[in-house]
Amino acid sequence: MAYSKKVLEHYENPKNVGTLDKNKPNVGTGLVGAPECGDVMRLQIEVDPETQKILDARFKTFGCGSAIASSSLATEWLKGRSIDDAMTIDNMDIVEELALPPVKIHCSVLAEDAIKAAINDYRVKNGLEAIKLEEKVVH
Amino acid sequence: MLKLPIYLDNSATTPVDPRVLDAMLPYFTEKFGNAASRSHPFGWVGEEAVDYAREQVAQLINADPKEIIFTSGSTEANNLALKGVFEMYASKGNHIITVTTEHKCILDTCIHIEKSGGQVTHLSVNAEGEIDLNELESAITDKTILISVMYANNEIGVVHPIQEIAAIAKKHNVLFHTDATQAAGKVPIDVQEEGIHLLSMSAHKMYGPKGVGCLYVRRKNPRVKVTAQMDGGGHERGMRSGTLNVPSIVGFGAAAEINAKEMYDEAARLSKLRDKLENALLELEEAFVNGNRAHRLPHITNISFKYVEGEGLMMAFNKDIAVSSGSACTSASLEPSYVLKALGLGDDLAHSSIRFSLGRFTTDEQIDFTIKKVTAAVIRLRELSPLWEMFKDGIDMATVEFKAH
Numbered sequence: 001m002a003y004s005k006k007v008l009e010h011y012e013n014p015k016n017v018g019t020l021d022k023n024k025p026n027v028g029t030g031l032v033g034a035p036e037c038g039d040v041m042r043l044q045i046e047v048d049p050e051t052q053k054i055l056d057a058r059f060k061t062f063g064c065g066s067a068i069a070s071s072s073l074a075t076e077w078l079k080g081r082s083i084d085d086a087m088t089i090d091n092m093d094i095v096e097e098l099a100l101p102p103v104k105i106h107c108s109v110l111a112e113d114a115i116k117a118a119i120n121d122y123r124v125k126n127g128l129e130a131i132k133l134e135e136k137v138v139h
Numbered sequence: 140m141l142k143l144p145i146y147l148d149n150s151a152t153t154p155v156d157p158r159v160l161d162a163m164l165p166y167f168t169e170k171f172g173n174a175a176s177r178s179h180p181f182g183w184v185g186e187e188a189v190d191y192a193r194e195q196v197a198q199l200i201n202a203d204p205k206e207i208i209f210t211s212g213s214t215e216a217n218n219l220a221l222k223g224v225f226e227m228y229a230s231k232g233n234h235i236i237t238v239t240t241e242h243k244c245i246l247d248t249c250i251h252i253e254k255s256g257g258q259v260t261h262l263s264v265n266a267e268g269e270i271d272l273n274e275l276e277s278a279i280t281d282k283t284i285l286i287s288v289m290y291a292n293n294e295i296g297v298v299h300p301i302q303e304i305a306a307i308a309k310k311h312n313v314l315f316h317t318d319a320t321q322a323a324g325k326v327p328i329d330v331q332e333e334g335i336h337l338l339s340m341s342a343h344k345m346y347g348p349k350g351v352g353c354l355y356v357r358r359k360n361p362r363v364k365v366t367a368q369m370d371g372g373g374h375e376r377g378m379r380s381g382t383l384n385v386p387s388i389v390g391f392g393a394a395a396e397i398n399a400k401e402m403y404d405e406a407a408r409l410s411k412l413r414d415k416l417e418n419a420l421l422e423l424e425e426a427f428v429n430g431n432r433a434h435r436l437p438h439i440t441n442i443s444f445k446y447v448e449g450e451g452l453m454m455a456f457n458k459d460i461a462v463s464s465g466s467a468c469t470s471a472s473l474e475p476s477y478v479l480k481a482l483g484l485g486d487d488l489a490h491s492s493i494r495f496s497l498g499r500f501t502t503d504e505q506i507d508f509t510i511k512k513v514t515a516a517v518i519r520l521r522e523l524s525p526l527w528e529m530f531k532d533g534i535d536m537a538t539v540e541f542k543a544h
Contacts, residue, residue, distance in 0.1 A: 003454065011454060017523055034541035035526060036486030038448050042525035060525040062446065065454040068523060
């Protein structure tokens with residue numbers, strides 16, 4: 001399978017790889033996927049409690065190149081956004097940006113889920129209600 | 140200078156040996172005759188070439204040339220063996236015994252046979268990829284007509300105890316077929332001594348051309364017959380009609396002869412290189428060889444690198460090194476290997492495995508490069524892996540709640 005240039009770029013030079021302290025009150029962590037499915041993404045955000053803006057975002061991913069690229073791209077898009085704005089990131093934006101083929105769309109869905117899981121983790125930690133998520137159909 | 144990319148996927152296919160190509164070329168142009176044309180020299184030349192190739196192929200497995208039925212490859216040979224026996228021996232029974240780790244073309248043919256009223260028993264394998272001979276023997280019923288067990292597995296290279304299986308088949312008066320696609324030309328095979336009744340092989344796995352193979356069908360003790368699956372002009376003693384693919388058959392013959400001569404030296408050289416590669420990669424933490432290491436083809440190793448995903452790992456070096464995460468026939472799907480799962484590997488480990496298969500043109504220098512490149516890739520991807528981090532932090536993965544998609 002040939003990979004798009006953008007997937008290769010993120011795969012070779014992934015942005016924002018790393019770990020934030022998940023015990024800090026202003027850090028939200030999302031862990032999605034499962035080893036037996038071949039994809040696990042962990043995405044973390046550090047939020048400014050005053051402005052609700054995302055100060056930093058980090059990821060680690062076990063998965064194919066498209067999964068790594070999707071999570072790397074997601075962290076780039078998250079930095080500087082408010083958590084409300086970040087909730088609007090749609091997996092199809094990732095598909096478009098990375099030119100993912102149909103068999104790799106699930107990687108983008110996983111990245112969107114990871115973003116939302118991280119934001120909800122932050123919200124719950126800070127006494128906010130978790131936002132209800134609609135199930136995406138994954139093929 | 141090392142030329143890239145390096146080909147370490149010889150179990151998928153092999154390049155045509157230049158000596159094989161030389162033998163083939165005249166049969167495309169000046170010696171183009173139809174081997175079945177009896178009325179002129181063009182046909183005679185073709186027939187003669189096919190006869191010679193039939194001898195070369197037969198010699199590789201110590202068969203009689205008359206016992207070689209040329210086909211388009213192993214998939215066709217396996218279809219012919221299973222469906223052909225099922226139809227020919229219908230009055231005797233309808234039960235076939237095979238193994239869960241067989242190639243898809245055996246397993247899917249068995250599904251077809253089940254739909255046609257056949258019964259199929261799939262033997263399981265142990266963690267090393269081996270079958271239990273007692274289980275095999277006790278699976279035989281008075282309706283059993285055929286046992287089909289591959290000579291060596293295509294993903295892990297494990298060689299099955301062919302002679303012992305044949306002895307069990309003989310004891311119970313059941314036919315024995317083996318798919319020797321991966322083994323033929325790599326390890327010595329003797330259909331007489333080993334008691335094999337039917338055997339499939341393919342030219343392109345042994346430095347011959349694609350699109351040609353054969354089914355060996357025993358003619359004596361016992362005389363085995365298969366019902367043709369391709370009807371027509373009655374070629375190949377009526378078992379496989381269709382104009383013979385003369386240039387490819389010539390190439391198959393030449394490849395078989397070269398293998399018969401060079402197999403022993405080649406196996407010694409390749410197993411040494413394979414072991415070097417394997418031992419170097421096992422220096423990595425949490426790396427495991429899949430399949431029994433003692434009973435194995437000399438040129439294959441299948442390794443799981445825990446906590447990195449196979450496809451993601453291959454991407455790190457697949458511009459430079461060609462390997463696969465399983466059989467080529469299934470690598471388009473995202474499912475982990477059913478062969479590795481049959482060994483009892485969890486989906487996570489099955490997702491983390493890579494098959495390296497060496498060949499005639501693999502060099503020491505290529506193996507050194509591969510060791511360096513793969514080692515670096517595993518280390519780099521583990522830095523990216525949340526699972527590796529959990530493992531390093533001593534977190535028991537079984538207690539982590541993963542949300543499976």
